[in-house]
Amino acid sequence: MKNIKLLILIILTLKVLSAYNQTFTFQQSILSSSDDAEEKFDGSYVTTSSSDLEMMYDSWNNQGLQKVGLRFDNITIPANATITNAYIQFTADGSSSGNISITIKGENIAYSPTFSNSFNNISSRITTDSDTVWNPSSSWTNNASGIGQRTPDISTIVSEIITSNGWQSGNPITFILTGDGNSSDLREAYSFDGSASKAAELIIEYNPNSNVDLAISSINSPGNSNYPNPFSVVEVTISNYGNLPATNYSASYSINGNLIATEPVNVPLNLGQNTNFIFSQNANLDTIGNYIISAEVYINNDEDTVNNVFSKSITVVNEVDSLIFGQGSS
Numbered sequence: 001m002k003n004i005k006l007l008i009l010i011i012l013t014l015k016v017l018s019a020y021n022q023t024f025t026f027q028q029s030i031l032s033s034s035d036d037a038e039e040k041f042d043g044s045y046v047t048t049s050s051s052d053l054e055m056m057y058d059s060w061n062n063q064g065l066q067k068v069g070l071r072f073d074n075i076t077i078p079a080n081a082t083i084t085n086a087y088i089q090f091t092a093d094g095s096s097s098g099n100i101s102i103t104i105k106g107e108n109i110a111y112s113p114t115f116s117n118s119f120n121n122i123s124s125r126i127t128t129d130s131d132t133v134w135n136p137s138s139s140w141t142n143n144a145s146g147i148g149q150r151t152p153d154i155s156t157i158v159s160e161i162i163t164s165n166g167w168q169s170g171n172p173i174t175f176i177l178t179g180d181g182n183s184s185d186l187r188e189a190y191s192f193d194g195s196a197s198k199a200a201e202l203i204i205e206y207n208p209n210s211n212v213d214l215a216i217s218s219i220n221s222p223g224n225s226n227y228p229n230p231f232s233v234v235e236v237t238i239s240n241y242g243n244l245p246a247t248n249y250s251a252s253y254s255i256n257g258n259l260i261a262t263e264p265v266n267v268p269l270n271l272g273q274n275t276n277f278i279f280s281q282n283a284n285l286d287t288i289g290n291y292i293i294s295a296e297v298y299i300n301n302d303e304d305t306v307n308n309v310f311s312k313s314i315t316v317v318n319e320v321d322s323l324i325f326g327q328g329s330s
Contacts, residue, residue, distance in 0.1 A: 023084055023207055028072045030192045030199035035071040037115035038063065039122040046121045051194035052093040055102055055136075055187045056179035068177040069115050069122040072202040075173050079272065080163050080213050080241035080304055083155040085205040088175065090189035091145040091198035098185020102134040105176050106157040110165040112174035127176055130156040140187050145198070149189070158204060163307050166217040166239060168272060173202065213242030214249060214297045215307035217274060222285065222293070224312070227319045230286040234261075234279045236295045236310070240269035242303055249299035251277055255291055265297075285316050 030036050037048045041064035058066050070088065088104075105127040115121055137148030154175070161173055190198035221235040234253050240246045246269040252262035261281035269275060285291065294311040302308065 026204045029201045034114040037069045039067040043120035057186045071174040073172045081206040086155040086158045088151045089201045090149040093190045094188040100181035102179035104132045107174035112172045128160045209242045211303040212246045213303045216310035228286045232283040232285045239274040253295045
């Protein structure tokens, strides 16, 4: 009987481990007209209603070497999942050939807004450090939607977005495409307005986290600009991006590399939850100047330690001295 119970326990354990190691595939197409857009080379014109996406040269409206934005909404993968592969699948709208190079970056923000017809609405966005260079197939055949119309692996871009800025499951992911070429070697793909069923599609293959993963997602206080204060309150936001509940963890902060405090945090966090934690040890910012404040969270067996640390620059400036004016002064 004991051997049977042990065998059942082993089988259940193996099933759990197998589930944690399983690779999932997520697919999402462009969902609205304003989620794919083109921006003129100088940023002076953005359109969200074109029937196709020219990559990258567009002679219409003298767009020139334009920028293309693609926003995929409602990405329901676990925040901070391990991305094993990712790519964008296009459908060709016309035939063309020639050698071009396209650089793909992501918008590095927690919740990317949809595009609008305003100046520099694509180029003004903050992009990821990661990028991927794509040299499309030399033959781009009308209505083709295969390997030739598929980007290379963009998993590093996706990983950077979902592990920074407090990105959460269900938020959008946006990509920005730039490149070279001319009117004879561009690649045309269907936009949402050209055909919703043939619009660009994002495919992500990922492994969900099997452990806790805590992160400092922001430093709320002190602000970026402060007056001299020897008792400045330090508040941070701690988020749990892992699958398991987080308990028995601590946080610390330092100023200009000097550790100021390490304190326990007594708030359990489940997946997707966060808490604002105020340190009992205040920061001494009584000297005018620039500071770097860094906060870090600690927990045993943290799956991703890269997002444990968050830093920001703060400036301490003089308060304006009060002046007394006599009655009747001008």
